[in-house]
């Protein structure tokens with residue numbers, strides 16, 4: 001059987017035969033038939049907008065790999081910074097490369113004092129930390145002369161290092177401001193996750209618990225990339241205009257903020273708290289089926305099977321609960337999962353728990369307020385955004401993103417003076 005597809009324009013009888021590679025064919029075939037013909041694909045359900053060699057996702061079989069390495073192996077053996085190197089460079093680092101990379105990130109964790117004293121202080125006392133974080137990422141770029149020099153490899157590297165190194169600092173700064181606590185400076189003797197936890201929680205003799213440090217690192221690994229999701233697509237679209245990476249990352253973070261994307265972990269915990277007790281689970285499931293709302297943390301555009309990250313998070317949750325005590329919402333979550341997975345509504349639609357279903361329970365048990373959950377997602381996703389941005393800039397197929405539209409408005413008509421309307 002030939003690996004081609006033949007399309008005939010019945011209006012003209014014109015035919016094109018195009019190769020299918022890895023299940024993809026170029027849309028230029030459509031333009032060959034008729035340069036004014038467009039594919040209508042709202043939400044890009046059938047559109048591959050780029051080639052990418054970063055992350056492989058098989059939604060039917062619940063597979064996720066970074067640069068070929070299964071997420072399960074990385075979560076068990078690697079660290080977030082090693083994974084960050086892998087995502088950006090395509091290969092795991094040697095011991096020497098890893099040491100240089102970790103040192104580089106560790107020594108870029110501080111932020112300009114004006115970010116803290118003037119920028120953050122300008123927010124209202126109850127500003128949402130994710131709103132602050134989005135703005136802080138964009139503002140960060142204004143402190144660096146080379147932020148816009150995206151064609152210069154050294155400047156690009158500097159921006160990548162700064163964004164990865166400083167995103168935990170910005171996140172902790174937003175949190176400490178929101179609760180009125182003094183800012184903790186980064187401690188360069190600590191690992192990446194321990195430094196973040198220390199900046200978040202240190203008051204007096206605080207010491208990071210090794211199990212929580214590891215859990216934080218695993219959560220960072222699991223959230224580091226997820227191919228062309230809404231936030232990463234925003235990064236690529238904004239990056240395609242050659243905007244600086246700080247502005248593009250702020251756009252990506254804004255996309256992540258939405259409740260259907262990275263905001264879902266926040267929505268899950270609120271939903272579990274609203275359900276309140278296990279005996280309310282069946283009634284809640286019935287209300288979802290009746291269309292009253294969605295079961296947050298369930299369903300995924302690509303995974304039509306168990307999200308592999310959800311399985312890892314579920315088991316990591318028990319390690320965290322050993323230190324923190326069990327989150328009382330866990331039993332409701334387990335009952336919800338069990339009920340949903342045996343209900344034809346969810347089974348037929350292939351709705352399974354996604355990464356957000358259990359992550360919020362861990363975050364909450366670790367002491368993070370609900371408003372910080374999406375920020376906790378954004379910190380590690382920064383590397384995914386940057387890896388895709390870098391790939392985009394090196395891809396000669398890419399141009400400024402500019403989809404076409406299907407115009408459904410009025411035909412030309414004459415202006416009517418206000419008195420005559």
Ligand code: ACO
Nearest residue numbers: 260261262264288294295296297298299300301349354356
């Ligand atoms: N609860 C109940 N029903 C659902 C859910 C859900 N969580 N998700 C999808 N459905 C139903 C839809 O109502 C629809 O039913 P219908 O065919 O009878 O109309 C069907 O399943 C298909 O749903 P779509 O909205 O077409 O699926 P889509 O791929 O567009 O949406 C999404 C994916 C946005 C993740 C969706 O499943 C959802 O809203 N989930 C809840 C929010 C959530 O957990 N988001 C986090 C995603 S993971 C992440 O971003 C990191």
